[in-house]
Amino acid sequence: xxxxxxxxxxxxxxxxxxxxxxxxxxxxxxxxxxxxxxxxxxxxxxxxxxxxxxxxxxxxxxxxxxxxxxxxxxxxxxxxxxxxxxxxxxxxxxxxxxxxxxxxxxxxxxxxxxxxxxxxxxxxxxxxxxxxxxxxxxxxxxxxxxxxxxxxxxxxxxxxxxxxxxxxxxxxxxxxxxxxxxxxxxxxxxxxxxxxxxxxxxxxxxxxxxxxxxxxxxxxxxxxxxxxxxxxxxxxxxxxxxxxxxxxxxxxxxxxxxxxxxxxxxxxxxxxxxxxxxxxxxxxxxxxxxxxxxxxxx
Numbered sequence: 014x015x016x017x018x019x020x021x022x023x024x025x026x027x028x029x030x031x032x033x034x035x036x037x038x039x040x041x042x043x044x045x046x047x048x049x050x051x052x053x054x055x056x057x058x059x060x061x062x063x064x065x066x067x068x069x070x071x072x073x074x075x076x077x078x079x080x081x082x083x084x085x086x087x088x089x090x091x092x093x094x095x096x097x098x099x100x101x102x103x104x105x106x107x108x109x110x111x112x113x114x115x116x117x118x119x120x121x122x123x124x125x126x127x128x129x130x131x132x133x134x135x136x137x138x139x140x141x142x143x144x145x146x147x148x149x150x151x152x153x154x155x156x157x158x159x160x161x162x163x164x165x166x167x168x169x170x171x172x173x174x175x176x177x178x179x180x181x182x183x184x185x186x187x188x189x190x191x192x193x194x195x196x197x198x199x200x201x202x203x204x205x206x207x208x209x210x211x212x213x214x215x216x217x218x219x220x221x222x223x224x225x226x227x228x229x230x231x232x233x234x235x236x237x238x239x240x241x242x243x244x245x246x247x248x249x250x251x252x253x254x255x256x257x258x259x260x261x262x263x264x265x266x267x268x269x270x271x272x273x274x275x276x277x278x279x280x281x282x283x284x285x286x287x288x289x290x291x292x293x294x295x296x297x298x299x300x301x302x303x304x305x306x307x308x309x310x311x
Contacts, residue, residue: 024283027276034273038092052080060259076261078251084265091243091266094155096273098238099225102162106224107217109163110170111210117171118178118209119201129175132168140165144227148236158237162224170216177209184208215285222277229270245270 058067058081065073067081075084117128135143147161181187182205190200225245231237232246240247245266252262 020283020286023279027279027283030272030276031280034092034269035096038089038096041086041089041093052082054081055079057081060255060262062259063261075265076259078248078262079255079259084261087243087248088245088265088269091245091248092269092273094238094242094244095225095228095246095270098155098158098162098228098244099221099277101159102166102224102228103217103220105159105163106166106220107170107213110167110172110216111174111206111213113167114171114174114176114213115178115201115206115209118175119182119197119205121179125175128171132171135165136168136172140227141230144231145236148231153231153236153239155238155242158228158231162227166220166224170213170220173212173216174209177212178205181205181209211288215281215288218284219278219281222274222281225277226270226274 054068058069058071058073058077060079061067061073061077061081063074063076065076067073067077071083073083073085075088077083078087113128113132117125117132143165144161147164148157151157151161178201186204186208187200190204195204228237228244229246229249232244233250235247235250237246238244240251248266249263249270252259252264252266256263
């Protein structure tokens with residue numbers, strides 16, 4: 014009980030932080046007197062420290078950047094891009110990995126060997142190398158980053174899904190579905206896969222934080238979201254030249270990346286713990302039916 018209570022509290026705090034960050038990013042254009050991307054008084058409002066007022070009387074909670082733009086409003090605006098890219102990339106990678114793992118685990122034989130050989134070959138290459146290679150082949154853009162994150166993040170999910178599908182093939186509810194005349198495809202998608210999605214869901218949830226961090230890294234290197242579009246990565250890159258004289262320019266988006274990534278990881282851990290304590294629904298039904306019939310008589 015003592016261990017569970019802090020875990021529940023940290024999970025609730027993490028969910029609250031992610032929800033607040035998402036909602037705040039949606040209302041970013043409403044923050045401040047002007048648009049977050051609008052260039053202000055470059056001379057009078059340039060690199061103002063946090064909790065400062067500009068010559069026009071505007072208050073800047075987190076200060077301003079080198080072009081006089083409010084860092085709070087700009088960080089919220091960048092959160093739209095970073096959160097959307099992270100969530101979309103992780104969901105697409107999870108969906109692709111689930112399909113590949115399910116087909117490999119169900120079909121077995123040659124399809125299984127070919128798909129798992131491809132998966133192992135890609136897993137042997139560091140993901141950052143794959144990201145840099147893919148981004149170098151196509152023009153950097155928001156769509157390219159999402160596609161590249163999905164194309165380089167599905168392999169672990171495929172491995173986990175395949176293992177669950179292989180284990181589920183021999184369970185009683187699969188034999189019951191086959192005995193009732195269900196086709197192989199229906200048995201897979203209707204009975205096996207819903208009970209094998211636990212590890213895939215956990216891996217996808219854990220992948221959101223990783224995708225946000227990778228997008229920030231690519232944008233920092235100039236290979237991700239391109240200015241004037243704002244993302245946390247290119248905001249950090251924009252402040253590296255003034256990191257000594259105005260550290261808040263890079264510190265504010267950097268803290269946003271760290272906090273959101275940490276909260277996404279905590280939520281992923283909570284999903285894993287939640288699913289680990291539950292038996293598959295069909296397995297529970299099979300256990301109930303078996304128990305209700307009483308012990309077998311030899």
